[in-house]
Amino acid sequence: MRKLIFGMNVTLDGYVAAHGDDLGWSGPSDELFQWWLEQEQAIDLFLYGRGLWEAMSSYWPTGDQQPGATPAQIEFARNWRDTPKVVFSSTVAKVDWNTRLVTGDAVAEITRLKAGDGGPMRVGGATLAGAAVRAGLVDEYEIVTHPALVGGGKPFFTALDSWVSLDLVETRTFPGGVTLARYATRR
Helix, strand or coil, X not given: CCCEEEEEEEECCCXXXXXXXXXXXXXXXXXXXXXXXXXXXXXXXXXXXXXXXXHHHCCHHHHHHCCCCCHHHHHHHHHHHHCCEEEECCCCCCCCCCEEEECCCHHHHXXXXXXXXXXXXXXXXXXXXXXXXXXXXXXXXXXXXXXXXXXXXXXXXXXXXXXXXXXEEEEEEEXXXXXXXXXXXXX
16 A cells, blocks of 8 residues: 655645745745655655646746756756656646646545555645545645744645544754654554
8 A cells, every 4th residue: 555645835823825825935945945855756646736736837847947946956847747646626627747637536536546556645735635634545744834924825734524643753953943743644
């Protein structure tokens, strides 16, 4: 069975995006960007909701060709293009860059993918991840907390139907007061 990881940058008050999808609070240090690159390189399949897909696909297909791109950004763009992706959306019409589109039941498809062979998968996008969390499919959480309070926006966690017990497996501090807390789901 494949491992499913949910990890994103989040504000101290629990949002992955401020009002208006503003991500201005989340600029990573070089050290944090390198950490995210290493995490992404260990993933065999990315699972995206529409919003995160649109954000990622608007930049990373050519991120390695942008003026001033760092070596880590160049590698991130290449890894992003090369890694298989699944986008879950009923409104996206077309996907590119090693990606397939699923318009049906996201939980059923994630369950099917999780039961198959292969390496770890990462679910991204708070709405899609929320459905996976409620279905009990997420094995690990990588919560990278930035020292910012934005007062509202898109929450990291959506409402749950029941408690999820977790075990802390790693903590780390990055420049600028950013912290990582990585948890495994207690089964």
